[in-house]
Amino acid sequence: MTLPSGWLGPQDNFLGIDEPWCRPAEAGVYVLPAPYEHTSSYILGSDRGPSAIIEASQQVELYDETLRHEPYREWGGIATAATLNLNGLVDGPAVQAIQNFVQPHVGLGKFLITLTGEHTGALGAIRAHARAYPAMCVLQIDAHGDLRQAYQDNPYSHASVMARVVQDGLSLVQVGVRSISPEEIELIDKTPRITTFFAASILDPSGPYEGRASRWIPDVVKACTGPVYLTFDCDGLDASLVPALGTPEPGGLGWYDTLALVTALANGPGIVGMDVSEIAPIEGFVAPQFSIARLIYRMLGRIRAGRRVH
Numbered sequence: 001m002t003l004p005s006g007w008l009g010p011q012d013n014f015l016g017i018d019e020p021w022c023r024p025a026e027a028g029v030y031v032l033p034a035p036y037e038h039t040s041s042y043i044l045g046s047d048r049g050p051s052a053i054i055e056a057s058q059q060v061e062l063y064d065e066t067l068r069h070e071p072y073r074e075w076g077g078i079a080t081a082a083t084l085n086l087n088g089l090v091d092g093p094a095v096q097a098i099q100n101f102v103q104p105h106v107g108l109g110k111f112l113i114t115l116t117g118e119h120t121g122a123l124g125a126i127r128a129h130a131r132a133y134p135a136m137c138v139l140q141i142d143a144h145g146d147l148r149q150a151y152q153d154n155p156y157s158h159a160s161v162m163a164r165v166v167q168d169g170l171s172l173v174q175v176g177v178r179s180i181s182p183e184e185i186e187l188i189d190k191t192p193r194i195t196t197f198f199a200a201s202i203l204d205p206s207g208p209y210e211g212r213a214s215r216w217i218p219d220v221v222k223a224c225t226g227p228v229y230l231t232f233d234c235d236g237l238d239a240s241l242v243p244a245l246g247t248p249e250p251g252g253l254g255w256y257d258t259l260a261l262v263t264a265l266a267n268g269p270g271i272v273g274m275d276v277s278e279i280a281p282i283e284g285f286v287a288p289q290f291s292i293a294r295l296i297y298r299m300l301g302r303i304r305a306g307r308r309v310h
Contacts, residue, residue, distance in 0.1 A: 012080070021072060027078055037117035040117075119231075169193075171224075174196040197223075
């Protein structure tokens, strides 16, 4: 059977899923690649991240031994859209194009994962979801605050994307931040809608949470004021786990803490959508994008299980 125009088959889709499990009419998950990069300020190449993640995902084992099933079947399948061509668009027009790409699929009973390049690309997906879920809270896993009003004179910089989210009136919970400016600290301190869990306070054994996920994750969940949209900048993870990053930082989240957090969010307020950004592939080194592909699939299993809880 031929897939509808604009959707990818087993040779090209996320996880290499065969028909009928990759058909958009039946699939409960849509993967939407939107490879935007314009303002990266250190290592370039995040626009190649979505395709690298999809390519690596075809080596991911589909059975989740912790859940004891194949999550893609529990979802009714996973469909992957053809990559969005941004045609040289940048800043506001690019964000709008990504919003237009995501928006038609929101609210149709599908769970959407937008794969983008630099974190700015996430803004379009966040805005698309906010129209359908006005009470949603944005949960940001990230090494950086991304709360500068502008960076290098650009309000659409990857270092300013969460300032735009807050400007849109959304609540923001940040997890794993460990690189931030005085301007951003000032905004956090004066804005009740922003709650920040710095990496040093939750991961350092000498910190107030003694570095134990069971201590800090309930406080993160409690800080979420509504259903959660998860915006996942890959540099939120420790750079030793995922070194192929535009702006790597040591001291980040580990694999199991990240999955424990996603599980708690899925079982608590629920997760209504997500995006993944900032992988900058290193030629000949596939481990980072494979790790992220596998992490996405593990997250999907836990999000699906959380929906049964609700």
